[in-house]
Amino acid sequence: MAEKKKLSRRKFLVRGGLGTIGVLAVGTYLFRNPIRRGIAGVLDTMDTPFTGNTSSPIIWFEMTADNTIILHSPKVEMGQGTFTSLAQMAADELDISMEQIKVVHASSASGNMDGFATGGSTSVSALWVPLRELAATMREMIKNEAASKLGVSPTEVSTANGVVSVGEKTMTYADAVANVTEWDVPDTPVLKDIKDYKFIGKPIPRVDLKDKVFGSPIYGMDAAMPGMLYGAVVRSSAIGAKYIDADTSKAENMPGVIKVIKEPDFVGVVATSLIEAENAKSAIDVRWEVERNWQTADIEAMIEVGKGEAFVIQKEGDAKNILEEEEGLITSEYKSPIGAHAQLEPNGALAFVEADKATIMMSTQVVKITRDEIADRIGLDEEKVNIVPTFLGGGFGRRLHTPNAIQAAVMSKAVGKPVKCFFTRKEEFQNDTFRPPTHHVLKAKLTEDGMIEAIEHNVSSGDVAFGSPMVPSFAAPILGADLGAWRGGMIQYGAIPNYRTISWRVTLPFATSWWRSLGLLANTFAIESFMDELAIAAKKNPAEFRLAQIQDDNRGFRLKEVIKAAVEKSRYTDEIVNGRAMGFAVSTDVNTPCAQVVEVSIENNEIKVYKVTCAMDPGISVNPDQVRAQCEGAIIMGMSASMFEKMEVEDGELTPTIYGPYQMALMKNAPKEIDVVLLQNDDKPGAVGEPPLGPIGAAIANAVFRLTGQRFRSMPFKLA
Amino acid sequence: MNISFNINGKSESVEITDENTPLLWVVRDILDLKGTKFGCGKAACGACTLHVDGEAIRSCSYPVKLVEGKMITTLEGLGDAENPHPVQQAWIEEIVPQCGYCQPGFMMATAALLNKIPNPTDEDIDNNISNVCRCGTYYRMRKAIHRAAELNVSEVASETQNS
Incomplete structure (x- = not known):
């Protein structure tokens, strides 16, 4: 008999802790480099656990009278398809159909709040076990209630399609749980065998498909409340500008203006319409203090291997000494620019601050951090601030810090009404938390039979993780190197006898942070372009050259399998056929290996990518169609970043500030064919949303080299 | 005014x-x-x-x-769940949206394109659909545009038959 424990809604045991913080707790030994390297290795390969509340199914599932179960998701939906995968996982253990489950965002006040964030390609993998256990437990709880109402033993009843049955007698889940106010939570039942699942592993259509095709008001920018007003905040276009004071006299008398709000750190205006708020904002004369008139050249001079703090994050054998000898040394350099997130929905929030509570509706990837920041600023207990997450009009890491919601809350408090306040597109571009620029120096020596004897990767990057509120401030001095900047930067060819990776840290004068896949895109561009150069120097087929230098362990096995699959499916050849050349590259992100082959031609002096073959092993694909969608999207986003995108710094301002001048991939640039091959050499779901961004830049660069002899040294690619 | x-x-x-x-x-x-x-x-x-x-x-x-x-x-x-426009139907069949935020604009641009060019080639699509999608759903959108053209033609045909 299961042990019974009465649960009150307020007494929760929190499962686990943020993995990185757990690792960081190793404290005193950390300043020694070998241990730091050990941590770097762990952080690069570890699975991030879920850090929310898994003590009770009651805060996760809500039963409705029409026998639908609503899953309150602590993970937000930003396009990555998490809602659909979570619905599949829950429905399979709940014994309900896909029509009988709905997914909504859990508000922070519901108690089902993620202690971490939605990001890092961790949502499905981190919830794989806990969510199925919660669903199975909920199913047992429903069974127990039904059995008690039907006057039979719980062991006699069975469940299917939201109905409990015993012999001829049936009862819907909704009837079973009607009027239940106190729950007995049984021990966690044994999960079903994977082969018995009806939905997991199937290409179920997205659960949010119809809302998104018929224009439902589901995004932060669509949020509304009765009596809502519109706010606008004056933002400087200059890097590092400090707000000093403002003359608001003109704005105060503009049409529609309710109130001009002057705070120690910003000035804003609340009006009855968005246009009136924006017009009044333009009439505010702000005095800023700007320390320096930054230029692109200043930034480029900072991002250079050899400058800043260095830290060896990976070391095997004696690469350092071997590569000090000039003879036979092959050296190459690569660069990547500042990248913008450019998600289509700008940042913003609708806030309503009342005397003893606040409600904030918004698109954010960090519910808890946003709640805590707002509570702190407006002087309410954290529990009194309810963050109601909406669907995100794109995330990509841009919403892993959303302090703009504080301003909406402050303005709402000042006028006592709901206030909606969003960035303009120019403000979005200039206040982005950019992908930092990078500089890479790679060195290697080949043996006489064309194998790599030693290889070294030096990467200089602006910060990614450091400075983010998600990472504790004590992480930087302990770790030394930025864990986001080195993502994808380690050498993945473990059979090479001597290799090392050195990360150089630079803090830039503007915010740089998480951008989908972090350092993976730039690091893979550098390493895999260099591997191509080495394969050519060794006169070897690029895939065979790599396969020969991968170690014989599980990680190596999975890496080799994706390489073989991509080569076979694409029929990779070094030959140019009908004016088209192929390019190959492969990366491992967290624990998901991904190999890509592109087919490229040059037309009107432009690179044309015809076809991309992508072989990836994310372990179990809970929804193979959405895994494919993530591969397709990541490939196009990676093409966009490596072929077109670049932010500049001109006269102290980040520019461009609009789509078009900030050139991105459009329909005409998208490949006509993207062939995704999914492998499953792991028995659990792994990372999906970011890993397929890795290889694409290098694969294109390698193909263009075969076609033209031009080796791209920097993103975005420019044909000679 | x-x-x-x-x-x-x-x-x-x-x-x-x-x-x-x-x-x-x-x-x-x-x-x-x-x-x-x-x-x-x-x-x-x-x-x-x-x-x-x-x-x-x-x-x-x-x-x-x-x-x-x-x-x-x-x-x-354009249409609703009970009576979707061919473009919306095609978007559902191809499971196009990811974040979905840009999709209304693309669907409206596609519907206008199909009014002018009922059966667009890839080149027609490249030349006429110039919206921005950050999730990178262009690949599925192209398939959906071709599918919408098919649905549109069959819808027009059945309307003609019924009238």
Whole structure:
């Protein structure tokens, strides 16, 4: 008999802790480099656990009278398809159909709040076990209630399609749980065998498909409340500008203006319409203090291997000494620019601050951090601030810090009404938390039979993780190197006898942070372009050259399998056929290996990518169609970043500030064919949303080299 | 001033102080039709695309004074779950949206394209669909546009048969 424990809604045991913080707790030994390297290795390969509340199914599932179960998701939906995968996982253990489950965002006040964030390609993998256990437990709880109402033993009843049955007698889940106010939570039942699942592993259509095709008001920018007003905040276009004071006299008398709000750190205006708020904002004369008139050249001079703090994050054998000898040394350099997130929905929030509570509706990837920041600023207990997450009009890491919601809350408090306040597109571009620029120096020596004897990767990057509120401030001095900047930067060819990776840290004068896949895109561009150069120097087929230098362990096995699959499916050849050349590259992100082959031609002096073959092993694909969608999207986003995108710094301002001048991939640039091959050499779901961004830049660069002899040294690619 | 027009088959009249207010904000904030999105405010991304007299326009940069007496169609007027437009049906069949924010603009641009070119080639699509999608759903969108053209043709054919 299961042990019974009465649960009150307020007494929760929190499962686990943020993995990185757990690792960081190793404290005193950390300043020694070998241990730091050990941590770097762990952080690069570890699975991030879920850090929310898994003590009770009651805060996760809500039963409705029409026998639908609503899953309150602590993970937000930003396009990555998490809602659909979570619905599949829950429905399979709940014994309900896909029509009988709905997914909504859990508000922070519901108690089902993620202690971490939605990001890092961790949502499905981190919830794989806990969510199925919660669903199975909920199913047992429903069974127990039904059995008690039907006057039979719980062991006699069975469940299917939201109905409990015993012999001829049936009862819907909704009837079973009607009027239940106190729950007995049984021990966690044994999960079903994977082969018995009806939905997991199937290409179920997205659960949010119809809302998104018929224009439902589901995004932060669509949020509304009765009596809502519109706010606008004056933002400087200059890097590092400090707000000093403002003359608001003109704005105060503009049409529609309710109130001009002057705070120690910003000035804003609340009006009855968005246009009136924006017009009044333009009439505010702000005095800023700007320390320096930054230029692109200043930034480029900072991002250079050899400058800043260095830290060896990976070391095997004696690469350092071997590569000090000039003879036979092959050296190459690569660069990547500042990248913008450019998600289509700008940042913003609708806030309503009342005397003893606040409600904030918004698109954010960090519910808890946003709640805590707002509570702190407006002087309410954290529990009194309810963050109601909406669907995100794109995330990509841009919403892993959303302090703009504080301003909406402050303005709402000042006028006592709901206030909606969003960035303009120019403000979005200039206040982005950019992908930092990078500089890479790679060195290697080949043996006489064309194998790599030693290889070294030096990467200089602006910060990614450091400075983010998600990472504790004590992480930087302990770790030394930025864990986001080195993502994808380690050498993945473990059979090479001597290799090392050195990360150089630079803090830039503007915010740089998480951008989908972090350092993976730039690091893979550098390493895999260099591997191509080495394969050519060794006169070897690029895939065979790599396969020969991968170690014989599980990680190596999975890496080799994706390489073989991509080569076979694409029929990779070094030959140019009908004016088209192929390019190959492969990366491992967290624990998901991904190999890509592109087919490229040059037309009107432009690179044309015809076809991309992508072989990836994310372990179990809970929804193979959405895994494919993530591969397709990541490939196009990676093409966009490596072929077109670049932010500049001109006269102290980040520019461009609009789509078009900030050139991105459009329909005409998208490949006509993207062939995704999914492998499953792991028995659990792994990372999906970011890993397929890795290889694409290098694969294109390698193909263009075969076609033209031009080796791209920097993103975005420019044909000679 | 007062501006009157027809939107999604319904006559509307709005009182507006600034006649240069972009149509987008009238549609979203006054008429509460949130299917049309704000992306950039400079007609650069296409998230705000809707139809004025059958033409696709970018409503974030289209003064409301220009729609006096005209016919406007937004995504909500294109079709609904019970009676989807061929473009919406194709978008569902191909499971196109990811974050979905830019998709209304793409669907409106596609519907306008199909009115002009019922069976567009890849080149027609490349030349006419210039909206921005950050999730990178272009690959599925292209398939959906071709599928919508097929559905559109069969719909027109069956309508002709029935009449």
